[in-house]
Amino acid sequence: MSEPLIIDCDPGQDDAVALLVALAARERFDLLGVCTVGGNVPLDLTTTNALKVLELAGRTDVPVFAGCQNPLMRPLVTAEYVMGNDGLAGAELPPPRTAPAATHAVQFLVETLRQAERPVTIATLGPLTNLALALAMDPSIRRGIGRTVMMGGTMHRGNIVPQAEYNIYVDPHAARIVLNAGLDPVLIGLDVTHQVVNTIARIEAIAGIGTRAATAVARMFLPHARIQEGLPPDAKPRGLMHDPCVLAWLLRPELFGGRRVHVGVETDSEVTLGATVVDWWGVTKREPNATVLKEIDVEGFFALVSESLARLP
Numbered sequence: 001m002s003e004p005l006i007i008d009c010d011p012g013q014d015d016a017v018a019l020l021v022a023l024a025a026r027e028r029f030d031l032l033g034v035c036t037v038g039g040n041v042p043l044d045l046t047t048t049n050a051l052k053v054l055e056l057a058g059r060t061d062v063p064v065f066a067g068c069q070n071p072l073m074r075p076l077v078t079a080e081y082v083m084g085n086d087g088l089a090g091a092e093l094p095p096p097r098t099a100p101a102a103t104h105a106v107q108f109l110v111e112t113l114r115q116a117e118r119p120v121t122i123a124t125l126g127p128l129t130n131l132a133l134a135l136a137m138d139p140s141i142r143r144g145i146g147r148t149v150m151m152g153g154t155m156h157r158g159n160i161v162p163q164a165e166y167n168i169y170v171d172p173h174a175a176r177i178v179l180n181a182g183l184d185p186v187l188i189g190l191d192v193t194h195q196v197v198n199t200i201a202r203i204e205a206i207a208g209i210g211t212r213a214a215t216a217v218a219r220m221f222l223p224h225a226r227i228q229e230g231l232p233p234d235a236k237p238r239g240l241m242h243d244p245c246v247l248a249w250l251l252r253p254e255l256f257g258g259r260r261v262h263v264g265v266e267t268d269s270e271v272t273l274g275a276t277v278v279d280w281w282g283v284t285k286r287e288p289n290a291t292v293l294k295e296i297d298v299e300g301f302f303a304l305v306s307e308s309l310a311r312l313p
């Protein structure tokens, strides 16, 4: 039986790849909907981009629900400097022929999870605003949620500020709500995603697949790979496929290693705002609230992405 799945995202180049990996696993996932949130680019663009990616994959049957424009308490911080002004630089996708559903993403989450007959897997690829608001509107929706897996956090260096990963930093209050909701999520942060470096050879191999999905992905990531190969070894990696790691974990968890731990999120101090405080050694004796992943089989990951892109139009 296929696994009911909702993806909450802010496409975003790497979100787009994650959506494509999910769409390629058609027999595995029953994709109930794609929710969008303001993040990498403003909400109108993340929503348009989700529609474009579904159309690229020939899956306009999957509904898109536009969600929150802004984080709960803070102004939105976008990431055009990585993703380009439209969020999907290089993909060159035509304007979508479809429109988002009339229902707000938070309403969709609440209604779907309230009525769920089977546990629904939630995959989050952006700031956690939609899921936090849904949990605030109706905490009982937890009963409808099966597995929760999120791209977010870092145990070491940040990518948007020194101390924090982008998705958590943009809406730290939402991240704290979600982490404290008893969902026991799996967190895939920069400790994992900074290992999946885009080499020119890897992206050229994707270009060689020849499907239109693979071509769009290669067009988005080849410029990053070219810059990456000119960087010194300890530089911040460039334009990574963070979000597809979430789908890779759902499809092939054996590619990853991690540990159940307690994770706190800093929401008060400006200096350390959005930091994910991971008690890896259990020094606080606090009850674990998440599983934080640290290891990934990088070749296995790229093989999965390539196999997925080969299965799409």
Ligand code: BDR
Residues within 6 Å of the ligand: 012, 013, 014, 015, 040, 079, 125, 126, 151, 159, 165, 166, 167, 242, 243
């Ligand atoms: C995360 O931030 C976004 O820019 C990416 O899409 C990814 O979800 C990486 O920190």
Ligand code: CA
Residues within 6 Å of the ligand: 009, 010, 011, 012, 014, 015, 039, 040, 125, 126, 243
């Ligand atoms: Ca994202």
